[in-house]
Amino acid sequence: MQGKIVIITGASDGIGKAAARELKSQGAEVVIIGRSPEKTIALAQELDAMYYIADFSDLNKVRELAEKLLATYPRIDVLANNAGGIFGKRELTTDGFEKTMQVNHLSHFLLTSLLLNTLIASKATIINTSSIANGLFAKLDIHDINMERRYSSNMAYGNAKLENILFTKELQRRYGAQGISVAAFHPGNVATSFASDSNSILRFMYQTPLKRMIGLTSPEVGAETLVWLASTTPNIDWQPGQYYYKKKIEKTNAMADDENVAKSLWRQSEAMTKS
Ligand SMILES: NC(=O)c1ccc[n+]([C@@H]2O[C@H](COP(=O)([O-])OP(=O)(O)OC[C@H]3O[C@@H](n4cnc5c(N)ncnc54)[C@H](OP(=O)(O)O)[C@@H]3O)[C@@H](O)[C@H]2O)c1
Numbered sequence: 001m002q003g004k005i006v007i008i009t010g011a012s013d014g015i016g017k018a019a020a021r022e023l024k025s026q027g028a029e030v031v032i033i034g035r036s037p038e039k040t041i042a043l044a045q046e047l048d049a050m051y052y053i054a055d056f057s058d059l060n061k062v063r064e065l066a067e068k069l070l071a072t073y074p075r076i077d078v079l080a081n082n083a084g085g086i087f088g089k090r091e092l093t094t095d096g097f098e099k100t101m102q103v104n105h106l107s108h109f110l111l112t113s114l115l116l117n118t119l120i121a122s123k124a125t126i127i128n129t130s131s132i133a134n135g136l137f138a139k140l141d142i143h144d145i146n147m148e149r150r151y152s153s154n155m156a157y158g159n160a161k162l163e164n165i166l167f168t169k170e171l172q173r174r175y176g177a178q179g180i181s182v183a184a185f186h187p188g189n190v191a192t193s194f195a196s197d198s199n200s201i202l203r204f205m206y207q208t209p210l211k212r213m214i215g216l217t218s219p220e221v222g223a224e225t226l227v228w229l230a231s232t233t234p235n236i237d238w239q240p241g242q243y244y245y246k247k248k249i250e251k252t253n254a255m256a257d258d259e260n261v262a263k264s265l266w267r268q269s270e271a272m273t274k275s
Contacts, residue, residue, distance in 0.1 A: 001231050002027035005076050005122075007069065009056075009108065010083030012039035014192030015129065018219035019080065019226045020047060026231060031073070033065065033083070056083055056107035057093040059273060066114035075122045076115060078230045081108035081164075082129040086157040088199040090147060097272060098146040100153070104160035109167055110273040116175070123179040126171065127229045130164040130184040130243060131157070135253045138162040142264050153200040162253050163265060165243050170262040172241035181234030185244040189214070190222030 006023050010016040012034025024030045024047045032051040034040030044051035050072070054065040069076070084104035091099045097106060112119070112126060119126065137158025141149065145163075147156055168184040176182070191211055195202040205214055228247050234240050242249045243256065255261055 004028045004078065005031065005073055006078040006080065006230060007031040007033065007073075007076055008080040008082055009033040009111070010129070011080075012036055012043060014194060014219050015187050015190055015222040015226065016080070016082040017043055019082070019223035019230070020049070022220070022223060022227045023230060024049065026227075028078075028230075031069070035083070056103045057095075057099055059093075059095045059102070059107065059110055059275075062107045062110050063114065063275065066111055069115060070118060073118065076118050076124050077122055078125045078127065079112065079115060079119060080127045080129070080226055080230065081112065082127070082226065083107070084129060084160070086133075086153055086195050086198045086200050086202055088153055088197065090151040090156070092146075095272075098151075098156060100156035100160045101145055101147070101163065104157070105163040105167060106269055106272060108164075109269040112167075112171065113270075113273065119180055120175060120178045124181075125230060125234060126168075126180060126182045127226055128164045128168050128182070128184040129226065130168075130186055131161040132186045132189075132245070133158040134162040134165055134243075134256065135251070138253050138255070140253075140255060140261070142261050142268075145265070145268060153198055154202070157200070162256060165252055165256045166262040166265050167269075168243065169241050169256065170259075170266050173259070173262075174266075176240055181240040183229050183234075183238060183240060183242055183244060185225040185229065186250060187222035187225060188217050188245070190219055191216035192219055192222070 011032040054061040137154040172182040195206040
């Protein structure tokens with residue numbers, strides 16, 4: 001990873017933070033993106049790394065972030081779209097979109113789109129942090145991605161994590177031939193700050209003593225597949241357009257392979273992020 005430019009969103013905590021530490025130790029120039037200034041600056045100082053603050057529930061902040069990144073990095077070797085989480089009751093962002101969908105999917109769709117020319121010129125690897133929730137909780141109605149008709153926090157999270165995989169596959173289909181390599185992965189069930197802002201049952205699993213009973217793994221173990229995808233060679237060590245768990249291709253929700261759904265999600269995401 002010596003000298004490779006690796007941009008990680010959601011790097012101020014949990015899995016992204018563990019991945020940033022490991023990739024830095026392997027010689028990468030890691031760029032830390034976080035929402036909390038305190039946490040983000042603390043890690044940037046620890047790693048002597050560049051950092052940027054952006055709240056992904058505001059798309060203008062994502063646009064400003066992309067502008068700064070493009071002005072600073074003529075080459076990007078790895079973009080890890082990792083920020084995300086599960087939230088509470090249905091909430092709209094300042095942009096008027098369902099928050100779970102925007103923070104986990106739409107903001108990363110926009111960031112990747114704005115960086116795309118540089119990513120292609122760099123033959124970059126793009127890694128999307130998805131979740132086993134794509135299979136467990138998703139009931140995606142592609143005609144209602146803002147979940148106006150039907151909402152629960154678990155379903156919103158599952159849908160968003162399925163959207164991460166649909167985006168992974170569609171991005172690979174559209175631009176893979178131009179040299180980018182895209183993958184999604186499930187990190188495992190990892191003891192992080194995950195679900196701390198949620199009313200989901202998952203909050204009790206992750207943020208109470210129950211977490212010791214269900215045997216969550218460490219952030220370092222959770223980051224292993226991200227680090228592996230970032231530091232190995234696509235088409236040799238792993239197959240672009242796929243969803244991984246523990247460094248192996250993993251089964252997804254059946255809808256993940258529906259190209260019409262992926263195209264529809266892409267078109268809607270484009271329309272929603274047009275400034
Ligand atoms: N933990 C698990 O078991 C598990 C399982 C499957 C998938 N995942 C996925 O793994 C990824 C990382 O989660 P984690 O477990 O490491 O949780 P975490 O410790 O809560 O970290 C989440 C990261 O996302 C950032 N973030 C959250 N909301 C944001 C927003 N509105 N704008 C910008 N950044 C925001 C946080 O920033 P701040 O801390 O600066 O606010 C933090 O850096 C997420 O995509 C999550 O869905 C986790």
